[in-house]
Amino acid sequence: MSTVTSAVRLPQKGSALVFLQRYGVYLAIALLLLFNLFFTPNFMTIDNFRVQFIQVVPVLIVALGMALVIGTEGIDLSVGAVMALSAAVIPLYIGYGPLPAAILAVLAGCLIGLANGTMIALIGVQPIVATLSLMVAGRGIALLVADEQLKSVIDPGFLALGRGTIAGVPYSVLLALILVGLVAVLVNRTTFGKQLVSIGGSRRAAELAGLPVKRVLITIYILAAALASIAGIIQTARLSASVPSTVGNLIELSAITAVVIGGTPLSGGQVKVLGTVAGALLLQLIAASLIKHNVPDAYSQITQAVIILLAVYLQRGKAVLK
Amino acid sequence: MSLALEPSVGPATTKQVTRERIAGNVQRYGAAIVLGLLLVVGSFAFPTFPTLSNFTNIATQSSFLLIVAVGMTFVILTGGIDLSVGSVYALGGILAAYGSTWGIAGAVLLPLLVCGAVGILQGLLIAYGGMAPFIVTLAGLLGIRGLVFALTNEGANTPLIKDAAVTALGQGGMLGLRWPVVIAVVVVVIGSVLLARGRGSQTVLAIGGSESAAVLMGLPVARVKFSVYVVSGLCAGLAGALNAAYSSSGVPTVGVGLELSAIAAVVIGGTLLTGGRGNLIGTTAGVLLLTVIQNLINQVGSLTSSVQAVVSGIFLAVVVIIQTVLSRTQRL
Numbered sequence: 001m002s003t004v005t006s007a008v009r010l011p012q013k014g015s016a017l018v019f020l021q022r023y024g025v026y027l028a029i030a031l032l033l034l035f036n037l038f039f040t041p042n043f044m045t046i047d048n049f050r051v052q053f054i055q056v057v058p059v060l061i062v063a064l065g066m067a068l069v070i071g072t073e074g075i076d077l078s079v080g081a082v083m084a085l086s087a088a089v090i091p092l093y094i095g096y097g098p099l100p101a102a103i104l105a106v107l108a109g110c111l112i113g114l115a116n117g118t119m120i121a122l123i124g125v126q127p128i129v130a131t132l133s134l135m136v137a138g139r140g141i142a143l144l145v146a147d148e149q150l151k152s153v154i155d156p157g158f159l160a161l162g163r164g165t166i167a168g169v170p171y172s173v174l175l176a177l178i179l180v181g182l183v184a185v186l187v188n189r190t191t192f193g194k195q196l197v198s199i200g201g202s203r204r205a206a207e208l209a210g211l212p213v214k215r216v217l218i219t220i221y222i223l224a225a226a227l228a229s230i231a232g233i234i235q236t237a238r239l240s241a242s243v244p245s246t247v248g249n250l251i252e253l254s255a256i257t258a259v260v261i262g263g264t265p266l267s268g269g270q271v272k273v274l275g276t277v278a279g280a281l282l283l284q285l286i287a288a289s290l291i292k293h294n295v296p297d298a299y300s301q302i303t304q305a306v307i308i309l310l311a312v313y314l315q316r317g318k319a320v321l322k
Numbered sequence: 323m324s325l326a327l328e329p330s331v332g333p334a335t336t337k338q339v340t341r342e343r344i345a346g347n348v349q350r351y352g353a354a355i356v357l358g359l360l361l362v363v364g365s366f367a368f369p370t371f372p373t374l375s376n377f378t379n380i381a382t383q384s385s386f387l388l389i390v391a392v393g394m395t396f397v398i399l400t401g402g403i404d405l406s407v408g409s410v411y412a413l414g415g416i417l418a419a420y421g422s423t424w425g426i427a428g429a430v431l432l433p434l435l436v437c438g439a440v441g442i443l444q445g446l447l448i449a450y451g452g453m454a455p456f457i458v459t460l461a462g463l464l465g466i467r468g469l470v471f472a473l474t475n476e477g478a479n480t481p482l483i484k485d486a487a488v489t490a491l492g493q494g495g496m497l498g499l500r501w502p503v504v505i506a507v508v509v510v511v512i513g514s515v516l517l518a519r520g521r522g523s524q525t526v527l528a529i530g531g532s533e534s535a536a537v538l539m540g541l542p543v544a545r546v547k548f549s550v551y552v553v554s555g556l557c558a559g560l561a562g563a564l565n566a567a568y569s570s571s572g573v574p575t576v577g578v579g580l581e582l583s584a585i586a587a588v589v590i591g592g593t594l595l596t597g598g599r600g601n602l603i604g605t606t607a608g609v610l611l612l613t614v615i616q617n618l619i620n621q622v623g624s625l626t627s628s629v630q631a632v633v634s635g636i637f638l639a640v641v642v643i644i645q646t647v648l649s650r651t652q653r654l
Contacts (some may be wrong), residue, residue: 075456119643126595128403128456129642132582137635143628253460266454298471305465309447312457 020314025261025278028307032285040292048288050170054238056284057176058083058231060277062251063258064183065224067276070259071187072200072220073268074127078116079255081138082109082225083232083248088146090233091153091242098158106229112138113225117218135252142244152241162237172234179227184273193271196220200268257304258283261311282307352644353591353607360614368621374498376617381499382568384613385506386411386561387583388606391591392513393557394584395605396550398593399517400529402455404551406444406462407558408580410437412470412573414562419481419572420473422488429488433563434556440466441555442548449548459551463581470574477574483566492567502564509557514602526550527599586634587612590641594649 020027036043062079069076086105093101112134119130153159164171187193195216199206207213228248236242260266261282262275286307290300365372390407397404414433421432440462447458471477483489495501517523525546528536536543566572585595591608593600615637619630 115639119639123643123646125639125642125646129585129589129595129638132585133635133639133642135635136582136586136638137632140628140631140633140635143626144632148626148628253464256460260457266456296472296476298468298476301468302465302472305461305468308457308461308464309453312453313447313451 017314021263024311024314025263025275025282029278029282029285032282032289036285036289036292040289043289043292046168050168050173052281052284052288053173054170055288056280057172058235058248059251059254059258059283060176060280061179061231061234062228062248063255063262063276063280064179064273065227066252066255067259067262067264067271067273068183068187068196068220069127069224070200070256070264070266071196071268071271072217073203073266074120074217074220075131075256075266076116076221076224077128077131077252078112078134078138079224079228079231080248080251081135081142082112082228083235083251084139084142084244085109085112085145086229086232087236087242087247088142088244090158090236091151092145094153094155094158098155098161101155101158102233105233106226109225109229109232110222111225113222114218116225117221120221121214121217139244146242146244148245150241150243150245153236154240158237159240160237161234162240172238175230175234179230180273180277187271187273192216192219197269197271200270202269254280254283257308261308351592351604351607352641353604353611357607357611357614360611360618364614364618364621368618371618371621378498378500380610380613380617381503383617384609385500385502386565386568387580387587387612388506388609389502389509389561389564390558390580391584391587391605391609392509392602393550393554394581395588395591395593395600395602396513396517396526397455397554398530398585398588398595399526399600400547400550401533402448402547402550403459403585403595404444404462404554404558405456405459405581406440406466407554407584408577409463409466409470410440410555410558411562411565411577411580412575413437413440413466413473414559415566415576416470416473416481416562416572416574417559418488418563418566419483422483422485425485426487426491429483429485429491429567430560430563433559437555437559437562438552439555440559441552444555445548445551448551449544455551467578474572474574480574481572483570483572488567489570490567492564492569500568502568505560505564509560510602510606517602530594530599583612586638589645590638592645594645 033044042048062083066076066079086109089105089108090101093104116127116131116134119125119133120127161171161175166174187196195206195211195213198209198211199213199216203213231251232247235247239247258279259276260279262277262279263272264270264275283304286303287300290303295303361372370376390411394404394407414437417433417436418429421428421430424432444458444462447453448455451458474481491501493500496504517526525536525541525543528539528541529543529547533543562577565576587608588600588605589595589608590611591600591604591606593604612634615633616630619625619633
């Protein structure tokens with residue numbers, strides 16, 4: 001009897017919750033924009049949005065890779081170190097031109113991804129410690145590569161990546177959009193995407209089903225590192241300097257937050273690409289709104305923490321409701 | 323016949339048993355063995371290493387991390403994680419500095435009360451709210467650091483400790499050991515006794531082994547999960563308060579990345595991140611190992627903090643790889 005009533009009740013009780021879980025992040029963005037429309041002067045301007053988009057790009061790109069990793073029930077703490085390493089490599093090879101330098105920077109980052117993937121997929125080390133060890137070692141390596149120095153980068157072709165625009169849209173934003181599209185296609189339209197999600201659902205089942213679990217996992221960690229390297233390159237171009245000691249510091253936390261707010265569960269088995277984009281945008285808009293109202297950084301950090309808790313609390317019952 | 327077909331189900335051969343025992347012991351005492359080796363090698367390599375004052379330094383430097391790592395061990399034993407300890411550590415320091423105007427009682431009780439409350443809040447959300455420890459304590463890491471900066475005018479204030487009794491708590495000591503070291507030892511002993519004899523200890527290990535099995539056995543899973551986060555909050559707050567007493571001030575920026583050192587120490591000490599197995603002696607060895615490595619690198623002198631980071635990172639990687647391989651051997 002009680003099971004029947006609960007079975008009838010669940011969807012009704014759930015519908016508002018399900019809506020919030022699925023569209024909560026978009027709703028939050030809409031509400032925030034509405035608030036700013038009325039209460040923040042000069043917020044709803046093209047210039048402001050251009051600034052916001054430029055600022056969100058590094059976190060967004062890192063979060064895309066993080067979403068893939070989290071989809072496999074993993075986590076990658078080393079993304080900030082990867083950004084630092086790619087930033088450190090740029091000034092070494094910028095003499096050969098911007099493109100070779102960028103390619104080498106991405107390759108260097110991919111080495112860290114390969115190390116992560118090997119430890120996790122082949123040896124079976126837990127993702128959090130494996131990537132923790134490379135987070136610590138990776139930044140050290142980056143600093144050694146850079147001789148522990150800040151180096152300015154003046155190559156005009158390279159700096160265009162940070163400053164150039166096409167029809168008012170900055171290159172970096174355009175690049176981020178392309179990457180979002182590629183990752184979305186990868187997740188939703190390819191066999192690889194299906195394999196990724198099924199590993200996150202149950203690694204054991206995926207192994208028994210004969211999926212190339214190890215290969216997919218290694219590839220995912222390399223992809224995450226490649227995306228983080230690109231973020232490092234963009235950041236370097238924007239600053240017109242390679243700053244391996246600080247670039248990407250704590251970005252893993254922002255990226256994980258963006259992914260989780262965007263509706264990708266930490267328990268894996270799902271990847272929400274658009275949600276991740278929205279999650280990163282929401283974090284950026286919150287920070288910007290608080291700054292424009294002169295709220296001290298301390299309180300914006302507390303606000304961010306409360307929002308993470310709220311978002312995850314709402315998603316808590318997801319598995320049950322589905 | 324069935325033995326030949328399914329060797330893993332049949333009775334284990336003596337050879338297997340021996341191998342399992344060796345693997346288990348290496349995992350349990352590996353950190354202590356490596357620590358012993360490093361101490362010997364370090365003593366021969368650097369004449370300035372095996373001095374009383376250097377060892378006292380190592381002990382003092384380790385004590386703060388050790389107290390944090392004891393709480394972290396409890397959390398990790400249940401298969402959880404506490405990322406908030408670095409921020410809670412800073413909060414403990416700030417509150418100890420503010421509380422020191424009421425003397426030593428204020429400097430100790432205020433941080434313990436507030437940091438305990440932080441642990442209670444996180445424990446409630448994790449144990450009774452069913453939220454992932456990683457996310458709750460990540461929010462804790464951000465939110466509590468925010469609180470620390472809010473309390474110190476965006477980190478511009480560094481509240482000083484003027485009460486002599488409070489600074490004595492950090493800088494004084496007995497038998498050549500500073501109070502933080504003595505307190506850390508006491509915390510380890512109490513923690514070990516709790517783990518060995520406490521009513522909840524079996525539940526702690528059972529949750530880490532298999533949470534659903536622990537629930538089905540009727541163990542007080544939620545209550546114990548809740549309490550480990552309170553313990554962790556208290557430990558981090560205590561360590562922060564002692565560190566503030568030691569440095570005569572509450573510094574808003576201390577403890578950034580401390581959670582990672584604590585996790586690394588616990589893992590190096592042989593506690594499985596998946597929970598269910600581990601002990602505080604291992605954690606102590608893990609903490610000492612991290613500090614000794616740092617100390618040895620400093621002895622070399624010409625090596626920078628980047629080299630230190632590379633060495634610690636690679637060391638951690640090697641340890642977890644060995645552990646993973648060993649625990650696989652044990653399962654055979």
